[in-house]
Amino acid sequence: MPRRTRSLAAAGIAGVILAGSAVAPAVAAPVGAGWGRPATTDRTSPTEARRVDRVPTPRIDWYPCYDYAECATVRLPLDYDKPHGATTEIAVLRVKARDQERRIGSLFVNPGGPGGPGTDMALAAPYYLGDEVLDRFDIVGVDPRGVGSSQQVRCFASVKDQTRAYAGLNVAFPWTRAEEKAYVVASKAVGRGCSTTGRPLSGAMSTAEVARDMDVLRRAVGDRKLTYLGFSYGSVLGQYYANMFPDRVRALVVDGVLDPRAWVGQGRDRGLLQEDRMRSAQGASRALREILARCDAAGASACPLAGGAARAYETVAQRLRAAPLVIEDPDLGSVTIRYSDFVGASLSALYDPAGYQQVVAITAELLALTDPATAAPARERARAAVVRLAAEARQQARRYDFPYDNNLETFLGVDCTDANHPTDAASWPERAARADQRDPYFGRAWAWATSPCARDTWTVRDEDVYTGPFDRRTSAPVLVVGNYWDPATNYRGAVSSAALLPNSRLLSSDSWGHTAYGTSACATGAIDAYLVRGTLPARGTVCTGDVQPFAEPVGGPAADRAETAKRTLAGQGAPRRGEPKRLPPVVAPLPAVGTLTVR
Known part of the structure; x- marks a missing residue:
């Protein structure tokens, strides 16, 4: 073998x-x-x-x-x-x-x-x-x-x-x-x-x-x-x-x-x-940009964000910067997804060779959940996926x-x-803000x-x-x-x-x-x-x-x-x-x- x-x-x-x-x-x-x-x-x-x-x-x-x-x-x-x-x-x-x-x-x-x-x-x-x-x-x-x-x-x-x-x-x-x-x-x-x-x-x-x-x-x-x-x-x-x-x-x-x-x-x-x-963030930003570009090139059959992947990611980021997403769940109670949680989850996913799948999935799910126009079936599927991730994160959290x-x-x-x-x-606040402007x-x-x-x-x-x-x-x-x-x-x-x-x-x-x-x-x-x-x-x-x-x-x-x-x-x-x-x-x-x- x-x-x-x-x-x-x-x-x-x-x-x-x-x-x-x-x-x-x-x-x-x-x-x-x-x-x-x-x-x-x-x-x-x-x-x-x-x-x-x-x-x-x-x-x-x-x-x-x-x-x-x-x-x-x-x-x-x-x-x-x-x-x-x-x-x-x-x-x-x-x-x-x-x-x-x-x-x-x-x-x-x-x-x-x-x-x-x-x-x-x-x-x-x-x-x-x-x-x-x-x-x-x-x-x-x-x-x-x-x-x-x-x-x-x-x-x-x-x-x-x-x-x-x-x-x-x-x-x-x-x-x-x-x-x-x-x-x-x-x-x-x-x-x-x-x-x-x-x-x-x-x-x-x-x-x-x-x-x-x-x-x-x-x-x-x-x-x-x-x-x-x-x-x-x-x-x-x-x-x-x-x-x-x-x-x-x-x-x-x-x-x-x-x-x-x-x-x-x-x-x-x-x-x-x-x-x-x-410049660790530079490496992470380059990896994310390349994943989103390859998503567009792969097409919708391979990537659900194709046709505007970078725009979709930024849309989720803007919505969460404006206000956290709060999901009520009968088992977990109130689940809050902040902008920093979205970025942190993306960074963690990038550690894995197959993490591009997680980046795309969490972006697509949050895009649906933060859009009031999302149809009920799609919203429920996204909600279930995000709640499942939140439960796993809660188990692993320090x-x-x-x-x-x-x-x-x-x-x-x-x-x-x-x-x-x-x-x-x-x-640090001012220094960190400058770092974010340099490496989004x-x-x-x-x-x-x-x-x-x-x-x-x-x-x-x-x-x-x-x-x-x-x-x-x-x-x-x-x-x-x-x-x-x-x-x-x-x-x-x-x-x-x-x-x-x-x-x-x-x-x-x-x-x-x-x-x-x-x-x-x-x-x-x-x-x-x-x-x-x-x-x-x-x-x-x-x-x-x-x-x-x-x-x-x-x-x-x-x-x-x-x-x-x-x-x-x-x-x-x-x-x-x-x-x-x-x-x-x-x-x-x-x-x-x-x-x-x-x-």
Whole structure:
């Protein structure tokens, strides 16, 4: 049976994403004195080497967990300048290589977020990674400090205090003046809480600290050099490691790439919104425009909005900006659909390669429901569909009740500590409005994600953050993978990161959704070949995703894949070699604030 892969989005991975693509020939990696090694390599700085190398190699006491995995916790220095001082507990999970006699080593994986639990991604590995990778590597996931099953950051003393502080954040993003005011108040409360009660861990969650943890754990699992696969924000972690420890890289792949200079914000960019530097909204806007254009080209038989798809989308947006849609339902009660809900739902859909179907469906349904002239049968069908979506959203929505939910605080603990942000949260409304003018619909959504990071209220700092350089020559190539239509990590981030790293190769993908792995045999095969054998795709390779908008009717097989996978997975353990890749235990994209899906 031919190997089948599943996109990370269909697999439920954030941060987290077949036949028919033209696979470009692989070529050998640049060869110097050994496997994939250039003639010259930059060295780990004496400061970084001293920090990590004087930490004793931890003994990892693995125990069986989750039927087919092994788990452990390790205590690592809270501050690497004080290797024998305070520690923090780090959770680690591995799925052992299926062919232990031919095992290459360990593959560290990270799903992004920031704040995504790597242990969940490693546990899900049998459902999305290729068979050759699963045969040859122990798959190792680490929950970064403060995250998941590691010692958790807590910015408030109780759920009650947290709930009160978060009161203004429970919208996808603020639209009205009242919502903006409440959002700013809540952002300041969260920033102050994380800068006081959240200490000291909130000030020790920078990407640099996680890269140091990963280097110590690399040594602990017995690997001389690091093999790594990072998605989305995990691309930042991968690039930090490559530049902090350039001579300790065996193979490093980043997929869904953020330019680390834009992430940090340097020089004149220090006072800009992080979104002004990274332009995630630009990627989302481009993807939406292309979907609507292809809808028109496909015609009414393939897309119900054909003949004016962009106009239909804007009509729904205008109507919801003017007033929310309120639907009364006997089971759910009053269901309110705001403009921000419409945009947030669109953005979430764009994460999935088949998400164009959801974008079209929700637009058509809301177009009918907001038009008083819609006939009763059509109105009832649309109402039922929207209520069903609202019920699903309500089940998945974050509730700031018992137990303590620190997902937002893990995202902020990394982003606010790593990066430079504007000084005053009160400046966000104007800044977000400008972002929305530049990148319609999604500018506000991405801009507001970092409002708790305003420097006047987020005052906790990590004195050992890493701010560059990001152009080190690594001991093995860095494979940089960018997706043309990614709504979260703009393709231009992959281009600029690859241009920055002298020993790198750019692999482009004309595919949909967030990240490229699993969207085609071309992209997946190229990444697997590099991880296992050190061969790189030919320069200029562009893969083509299997799922392309309106290549099949709306509501066709692509719409059913995730649901079918959920049903087939129920009650089963890890798949055996050659079995179809199916949906893993859900690792949902992390919400930054409200219901917004983040990187």
